[in-house]
Amino acid sequence: MAHATQVGLQDATSPIMEELITFHDHALMIIFLICFLVLYALFLTLTTKLTNTNISDAQEMETVWTILPAIILVLIALPSLRILYMTDEVNDPSLTIKSIGHQWYWTYEYTDYGGLIFNSYMLPPLFLEPGDLRLLDVDNRVVLPIETPIRMMITSQDVLHSWAVPTLGLKTDAIPGRLNQTTFTATRPGVYYGQCSEICGANHSFMPIVLELIPLKIFEMGPVFTL
Amino acid sequence: MAAPPEPGEPEERKSLKLLGFLDVENTPCARHSILYGSLGSVVAGFGHFLFTSEIRRSCDVGVGGFILVTLGCWFHCRYNYAKQRIQERIAREEIKKKILYEGTHLDPERKHNGSSSN
Numbered sequence: 277m278a279h280a281t282q283v284g285l286q287d288a289t290s291p292i293m294e295e296l297i298t299f300h301d302h303a304l305m306i307i308f309l310i311c312f313l314v315l316y317a318l319f320l321t322l323t324t325k326l327t328n329t330n331i332s333d334a335q336e337m338e339t340v341w342t343i344l345p346a347i348i349l350v351l352i353a354l355p356s357l358r359i360l361y362m363t364d365e366v367n368d369p370s371l372t373i374k375s376i377g378h379q380w381y382w383t384y385e386y387t388d389y390g391g392l393i394f395n396s397y398m399l400p401p402l403f404l405e406p407g408d409l410r411l412l413d414v415d416n417r418v419v420l421p422i423e424t425p426i427r428m429m430i431t432s433q434d435v436l437h438s439w440a441v442p443t444l445g446l447k448t449d450a451i452p453g454r455l456n457q458t459t460f461t462a463t464r465p466g467v468y469y470g471q472c473s474e475i476c477g478a479n480h481s482f483m484p485i486v487l488e489l490i491p492l493k494i495f496e497m498g499p500v501f502t503l
Numbered sequence: 504m505a506a507p508p509e510p511g512e513p514e515e516r517k518s519l520k521l522l523g524f525l526d527v528e529n530t531p532c533a534r535h536s537i538l539y540g541s542l543g544s545v546v547a548g549f550g551h552f553l554f555t556s557e558i559r560r561s562c563d564v565g566v567g568g569f570i571l572v573t574l575g576c577w578f579h580c581r582y583n584y585a586k587q588r589i590q591e592r593i594a595r596e597e598i599k600k601k602i603l604y605e606g607t608h609l610d611p612e613r614k615h616n617g618s619s620s621n
Contacts, residue, residue: 305577
């Protein structure tokens with residue numbers, strides 16, 4: 277989860293998120309250099325003694341500052357498109373989970389190997405145990421195996437919601453009447469948090485998502501396969 | 504972004520962020536590129552000044568040198584970093600396979616020895 281003053285991205289828990297962090301670093305370095313150049317140009321403009329207002333016709337400079345930004349945009353677009361297509365790769369998921377957004381809780385359905393269906397409500401502050409996270413912890417977590425391709429089918433029962441888990445690089449809108457799909461493979465066990473990311477009413481900020489990622493061997497012993 | 508420190512652990516130093524957003528310490532290759540870029544900027548700018556004694560133009564050359572050297576070092580370092588990550592991933596998967604299949608007919612070492620003896 278994010279800590280109080282965090283501005284940057286969370287550590288990656290999936291290969292896609294690792295690629296997104298790499299792309300973010302790449303774009304940020306280009307942005308930094310452009311900002312540096314603009315600041316320098318601003319400094320020169322503010323400190324110049326040149327006052328001739330009849331300057332015109334700087335063909336070479338105009339050519340450079342047209343072609344160079346185009347090249348920079350291509351340098352940013354190519355890795356971006358690569359990751360975009362990577363997220364859409366078909367990777368034969370082993371497990372499909374349905375996530376249904378409601379006002380203001382999530383319902384999860386594990387229907388591949390049985391009929392496990394449950395609701396996931398935020399824990400009210402009065403019900404928090406010591407160590408629980410306020411406004412983030414839920415009564416029933418989504419328990420999933422690591423190193424297994426998982427497909428999430430996301431929809432909504434009422435208004436727009438969005439199922440987001442930043443550490444996995446996931447954010448998918450839950451739209452009533454539509455079934456959206458996202459796939460991921462988690463690389464390390466742990467408890468990961470997300471929050472609803474589409475305004476959905478009074479308690480939009482109070483319907484978090486909690487994933488508990490565990491080794492596959494332990495997952496197979498759980499209620500998904502034994503119920 | 505690193506995880507927050509546990510209670511009892513020493514607090515992390517505040518990371519240096521150039522222009523308020525480029526985290527030089529936690530971004531791989533950033534520190535290396537900025538340092539070499541600064542060096543390139545000083546060499547180019549000062550060198551130009553030594554030959555021409557033009558301050559303004561030398562500053563422009565220095566800034567241009569900074570941008571070009573930083574960009575060059577950045578791409579070179581990131582390319583090597585990406586290659587290293589791929590090699591790490593391959594090594595990790597091979598170790599996992601070795602642990603899982605050691606002693607069985609799927610043992611990668613047995614397959615490799617079998618093919619080399621043939």
